[in-house]
Amino acid sequence: MLETINFANIPAFLLIMTRILAFFATLPIFSYRNVPTKHKVGFSFFLALLMYYTVPIPDVFIDGEYFLLLFKEAAVGIAVGLLAYIVLAAIQIAGGFIDFQMGFAIANVIDPQTGAQSPLIGQFLYIITLLFILAVNGHHLIIDGVFYSYEFIALDKFLPWQDESWILYIIQSFNQMFIIAFLMAVPIVGCLFLVDIALGIVARTVPQLNVFVVGLPLKIFVALAVLVIAMTFYIMLIKNLFETMLTTMRGLMQLFGG
Template sequence: MNLFLMYLPVFLLVFVRMSAFFVTAPFFSIRGVPNQFKIALAFIIAVISFQSLPIQGEIPMDLTFILYVMKEALVGVILGYICEMMFIAIQVAGGLMDMQMGLAMANVIDPKTGAYIPVTGNFKNILAVLYFFSIDGHHMLIRGVISSYQVIPVDIMWAAFGSENVMMTAVKTFQTMFTSAFMIAAPIVVALFLVDLSLGIIAKSVPQFNIFVVGLPIKLLAGFLLLIVVMPAFLLTLNGLFGNMFRALAEMMKSLGGSP
């Protein structure tokens, strides 16, 4: 009984970090996934992780335990959101493409957040999730959060949330997110800009040509054809995007753990 009471606070902290991670991590945070499944998965992985934790001291069940819980929740949320930002880059790219294709007003409901997102962004996001599963990315995410207990032990009261390394890692991840979004959207955006330029020249040369009636179908057709053409390049970009995601996750874990 004494052994159970001694390790119960540690297990609860492990469970808090794992649950917080699943709240913001890609795919696991989808609203369509039942909360019972998330809790059960977090509990099972917490049990597995608990067996290999580097615990050096006893964690008291007093008011200071609240600080431990807050720390674990923040660590889980930050690590999950760092990974989620790479999927947000795909939605940003879809918004840029829809704006050029004339589909900016045609939004659909995102099953992950319940918000309205661009059609192309939702389509590419679904492809990215399927590709993520095909390369066992969800397994690597789980292994990553399990390894975080080695870098950020649960028996320390606070993590280096306000350190310079954490801020620089967050800024670098934001930069990577927007850079990746522009890389994904650039081929279609540039090509459709050339289509707009051509239509403008035609409208200037032939005033009788009703550019507003003909221009939108031409841009839609060109946009869909370009989506098909650049699909192999999009999959190659996803490789780099997911690689950046796992590198950002590792860097953030080291930064939160206080490693230089």
């Protein structure tokens, strides 16, 4: 077995493993705290070992340019994984919009995956999104995207830093995330806006009724009812969001590859 391994290409293997480690540091599902760090490193090592025998390996030598290539590999993995996470974060942004109208914004929960505070409805929808991705083998497609990144961005090729198209692409993707979040929040936020209008009319016509006492539980009941009704609509949006995440990753890698 040792005779089949070319130890002269160990620097190339380190480049492959650096990109995969950077991917797993920011990609959804793989980057969460629930996955132990030892498992991430071990999985990255064996995945890099498989890719070492499948992707084209150039002749790489340890010199001053090699450390720049290491930095480039880490930057590619972090940038593409972070962009995928930003697109998927539209779920939590939509949950924040909904919680603000429901009155749940006063209480957040700790997201065990990231350790950050998350809105209640946003965390609920985000868990459904992760379950949907796992149910349709979306994590396999993510790994597939990591594999095909070597077709767009070669190991010995630097990124086109002078080209501003990838910066504009990231800004456009960030803008798209807010549009998706707004579309997801519109059904519930719109219904709650109508409830606010109805409560305002009731407060003017029936001054004896304390709308501040009645309004909060009424808005919570209406929001949960609409959430149950619109769950099919949300599943369709989650499907489109996952497809958007994959196409966004591929588009950024194509821009990086020139």
